[in-house]
Amino acid sequence: MITSNKPNRLNKVLSYLLLVVLAVVILAPFFIGIWTSFLPTMDIAQGNFFSTKVSFDNYVAAFTKTPIVRYLGNSLVISTLTMLAQLVFCSMSAYAFVFLKFKYRNAIFILFLITMMLPFEAEIIPNFTTVKNLGMLDNYSVLLIPFLTSAFGTFMLRQAFMQTPTELKEAADIEGLNHFQIYWSIVLPYNKISMITLGAYSFLGAWNQYLWPMLTTFSNDSRLIQNGLRQLQSEETFNDWGMIQASAAIIVIPTIIVLFVGQHYFKSGMNEGAVK
Amino acid sequence: MSKKLKNSLISLTLIIAAVVLGIFATNKPVKSSSSSDRIPIVFWHEMGGPSEDALEAVVNGFNKSQSKYKVIPKYQGSYDEAIQKILQTHGTNTSPAIFQSFDIATAQMIHSKYTTPVQNFIDKDKDFDIEKIAPAARSFYSNDGKQQAMPFNTSQPVLYYNASLLKKYHITPPPVSPTYSDITRVAKQLYERSDHKTKGMTVQIYGWLLEQATTNAGQALANNDNGHSGIPTEVKLNNPSTVKFLEWIRENIKSGDFINYGSGASAGANQIAGFLSGKVGIFIQSSASMGKLTKNNPNKLGITYFPHPDGQKANGVSIGGAALWISNDKSKAVQQGAYEFSKYALSPAVQAQWQKSTGYLALNKDAQKEKILKDLYAKNPEAKVPGQQLADAKPNYVNSGILLEGMQVTRQLEEVAMEEAYNGGDIAKALSHADKNVNQNIATSNRANGYK
Numbered sequence: 001m002i003t004s005n006k007p008n009r010l011n012k013v014l015s016y017l018l019l020v021v022l023a024v025v026i027l028a029p030f031f032i033g034i035w036t037s038f039l040p041t042m043d044i045a046q047g048n049f050f051s052t053k054v055s056f057d058n059y060v061a062a063f064t065k066t067p068i069v070r071y072l073g074n075s076l077v078i079s080t081l082t083m084l085a086q087l088v089f090c091s092m093s094a095y096a097f098v099f100l101k102f103k104y105r106n107a108i109f110i111l112f113l114i115t116m117m118l119p120f121e122a123e124i125i126p127n128f129t130t131v132k133n134l135g136m137l138d139n140y141s142v143l144l145i146p147f148l149t150s151a152f153g154t155f156m157l158r159q160a161f162m163q164t165p166t167e168l169k170e171a172a173d174i175e176g177l178n179h180f181q182i183y184w185s186i187v188l189p190y191n192k193i194s195m196i197t198l199g200a201y202s203f204l205g206a207w208n209q210y211l212w213p214m215l216t217t218f219s220n221d222s223r224l225i226q227n228g229l230r231q232l233q234s235e236e237t238f239n240d241w242g243m244i245q246a247s248a249a250i251i252v253i254p255t256i257i258v259l260f261v262g263q264h265y266f267k268s269g270m271n272e273g274a275v276k
Numbered sequence: 277m278s279k280k281l282k283n284s285l286i287s288l289t290l291i292i293a294a295v296v297l298g299i300f301a302t303n304k305p306v307k308s309s310s311s312s313d314r315i316p317i318v319f320w321h322e323m324g325g326p327s328e329d330a331l332e333a334v335v336n337g338f339n340k341s342q343s344k345y346k347v348i349p350k351y352q353g354s355y356d357e358a359i360q361k362i363l364q365t366h367g368t369n370t371s372p373a374i375f376q377s378f379d380i381a382t383a384q385m386i387h388s389k390y391t392t393p394v395q396n397f398i399d400k401d402k403d404f405d406i407e408k409i410a411p412a413a414r415s416f417y418s419n420d421g422k423q424q425a426m427p428f429n430t431s432q433p434v435l436y437y438n439a440s441l442l443k444k445y446h447i448t449p450p451p452v453s454p455t456y457s458d459i460t461r462v463a464k465q466l467y468e469r470s471d472h473k474t475k476g477m478t479v480q481i482y483g484w485l486l487e488q489a490t491t492n493a494g495q496a497l498a499n500n501d502n503g504h505s506g507i508p509t510e511v512k513l514n515n516p517s518t519v520k521f522l523e524w525i526r527e528n529i530k531s532g533d534f535i536n537y538g539s540g541a542s543a544g545a546n547q548i549a550g551f552l553s554g555k556v557g558i559f560i561q562s563s564a565s566m567g568k569l570t571k572n573n574p575n576k577l578g579i580t581y582f583p584h585p586d587g588q589k590a591n592g593v594s595i596g597g598a599a600l601w602i603s604n605d606k607s608k609a610v611q612q613g614a615y616e617f618s619k620y621a622l623s624p625a626v627q628a629q630w631q632k633s634t635g636y637l638a639l640n641k642d643a644q645k646e647k648i649l650k651d652l653y654a655k656n657p658e659a660k661v662p663g664q665q666l667a668d669a670k671p672n673y674v675n676s677g678i679l680l681e682g683m684q685v686t687r688q689l690e691e692v693a694m695e696e697a698y699n700g701g702d703i704a705k706a707l708s709h710a711d712k713n714v715n716q717n718i719a720t721s722n723r724a725n726g727y728k
Contacts, residue, residue, distance in 0.1 A: 237636070
C-alpha cells in the first residue's frame with residue numbers, strides 16, 4: 001500500500017509546488033501594485049517597498065484631485081451599453097445562422113469570420129476617417145456605435161447554439177412557437193453560460209479599450225478610464241506614482257467584480273447541467 | 277407567458293435602439309459652457325499629471341487677464357498620439373486652434389503646412405520683444421528665418437550627481453561644464469571609495485542622449501545642416517563624436533563603475549530610484565526631472581552641464597520639450613487669440629511660476645528677475661544650472677535640433693545601436709548598421725511624401 005502510494009504523493013507534492021510557484025509569479029506583481037498604492041510617492045521612487053508609512057492618502061488624492069469619478073462613470077456607461085448591445089445583436093445573428101435556413105448562409109458566415117482575421121488596429125485609419133466624416137468625434141457615440149456587435153460574439157454563440165439539441169427545436173416547432181419565442185424561451189436559457197461568458201468578455205473588452213478612445217475623444221467629458229489613467233502621468237516631469245497606483249487599483253475593482261460574478265454563474269450553470 | 281417574454285424582448289431591443297438613436301440625435305461635440313460672447317480658443321496639450329495642473333493655472337490666468345478670448349485646454353494623450361490626432365483632424369470642427377507639439381515632430385509640423393507661423397503675428401505686434409526669449413529655444417522652432425512656433429515647455433539634458441555622497445567620500449565635484457574624463461574620474465573614485473557599494477554613473481539607453489552628445493561635440497547628424505537648409509536625405513551616426521561618446525561609456529562599463537538600466541520608460545524610473553536611494557552617483561537626464569530630485573531628497577543634489585569630449589569646447593546642447601503651434605484652419609480672430617495666449621504663456625511672471633511648478637525652464641530672460649525664481653535659486657542654487665546652460669548656448673545649425681521626419685523611428689534605431697555598444701559589440705559596426713536602417717527609412721519616407 002505505502003509503496004504504491006508513494007509516487008502518487010510525490011506527484012501531488014510536485015504539482016502543488018508547481019501551482020504555488022505559478023500563483024506567486026502571477027499574483028506577486030498584482031499584490032505589489034496594490035501594496036504600493038498605499039505608500040507615499042517618495043518611498044516608491046526610491047524603491048523602498050518595505051516602508052511602513054501606509055495610508056489611504058493616495059486614494060483620497062485620486063478621488064478628490066482628479067476627474068477619475070467622471071471617467072469611471074463614462075467607462076461604466078459605455079461598457080454596460082456595449083455589453084447589452086452585443087448580447088442582443090450577437091445572439092440574434094447567431095440564432096439566424098443556426099436555426100434559419102437561407103441562401104448563402106455559410107458564405108455570409110464566412111464573410112463574418114473574415115472580419116475577425118483583421119485586427120482592429122489595422123482598421124483604425126479607415127474607421128477614423130468614417131467617424132470623422134460622420135461628425136461623431138469626441139462623443140459617446142464614437143465609443144459605442146462601432147462596437148454594438150462583434151463577429152467574435154456571433155461566432156462564439158453560433159458554436160454554442162449549434163449544441164442545442166435538435167429535439168428541443170423540433171418539440172418547439174410542434175408546439176407552434178414562432179422564432180422569437182424559441183429564441184427567447186428556449187435557446188437563450190439553454191445557452192445561459194455562453195451568454196454570460198460573452199457578456200463578461202465584451203464588458204471587459206470595452207472597459208480596457210485604450211487606443212480607439214484615445215484617438216477619437218478630445219475632452220475630459222468623454223474620456224474613458226484607461227485614458228484617464230494615462231492622463232495622470234506627465235511626460236518628462238514629476239509623477240505622483242502613489243496616486244497613479246491607487247487609481248490603477250480603483251480601475252481594476254470593477255473588472256474583478258465582473259469576473260467573480262461571471263465565475264459564480266459559471267459554476268451554478270455547470271451544476272445544473274450535471275443534475276439534469 | 278411567452279407573449280410576455282416576447283413583449284419584454286421587443287421592448288429591450290427598442291430601448292437599445294432608442295439609446296443609440298438618442299446618442300446619434302444629440303451628436304454634437306461636447307462643449308464646455310462658455311457663458312459670455314468670448315471667442316473660444318481650443319487648446320490641445322499633452323501635459324498630464326502635475327504638469328496639467330500647472331498648465332491649467334496658466335490658462336486660467338490668461339482667461340482672467342482679458343475678456344475677449346476664452347482658452348479651453350484639452351488633454352490629448354502622449355506626444356506621439358497627439359501628433360496623429362492633430363494631423364488627422366485638421367480642417368474639421370473638432371480641431372484645435374492652438375496645440376502643443378513636441379520637439380521631434382517639428383519637421384512634420386512645418387511640412388504639413390497646417391500651421392500659421394507665429395512670426396506673422398510677432399511682426400505685427402509692437403509690444404512683444406522676441407529677443408527676450410532664449411535664442412537656443414527660438415532657433416529650434418524656426419525655419420526660413422521665420423519663427424514657426426512659440427517654444428513653450430523646454431528642458432535641457434543635464435548631468436545630476438549626488439553631492440552628499442561626493443562630500444562623504446571627499447571627492448572633488450565635477451566642474452560646471454565637465455569633460456568626459458572629469459566624469460570618469462568622479463565615477464571611478466565614487467565606486468572605489470564606497471567599497472563598490474555605489475556605482476559611479478549611468479547613461480540611459482535613450483536616443484535623445486546620443487543625439488545630444490554629438491550635438492555638444494559640434495557634429496551635425498543629418499545632412500543639409502541637420503535639415504535646416506533643406507530636407508535631409510542622409511544621417512551619419514557613425515562619426516567620430518558618437519564613437520567617442522560610446523567609447524567613454526564603454527570605458528566605464530569595463531572598469532565596473534557603470535550600471536546599465538536598459539532602455540524604455542521603466543529604465544528612466546528605475547534610474548531615478550537608484551539615484552535617490554544612493555545606488556548610483558551620476559546620471560544624465562532632462563532638466564525637467566529636477567522637481568522629483570529636489571523634493572524630499574535627503575541627499576544634496578548637484579547639477580552640471582551635459583559633458584563634452586576632452587580637448588574641445590562644448591558646442592551647447594539643443595533643447596527638448598514642446599512648442600505651441602497655431603492652426604491655420606481657424607478664423608483670423610481665433611488665430612489672433614491663440615497668439616495672444618502663447619504670448620501670455622511666455623511672459624516673465626508666468627514663465628517663472630511655470631519653472632517653479634513643473635521643472636521646465638523659464639524662457640523669458642526677464643523671468644530670472646522675478647521673485648519666484650530668485651527664491652527658488654536661494655533655496656536650491658543648483659536649479660540655476662540648466663537655465664545657464666540654455667543661456668550659454670550660441671544657436672547654430674548643429675544645436676538647433678534635427679529637422680527630420682520620422683525621428684521616432686530614428687531614435688529606436690539609435691537605441692538598438694547603443695544597446696549593442698553597451699553589451700560589448702563593435703561600436704563602429706553597430707553605428708553603421710543603424711545608419712543603413714535610418715537612411716533606408718528616410719529614403720522611403722521622403723519618397724512617400726514626394727520630397728525629391
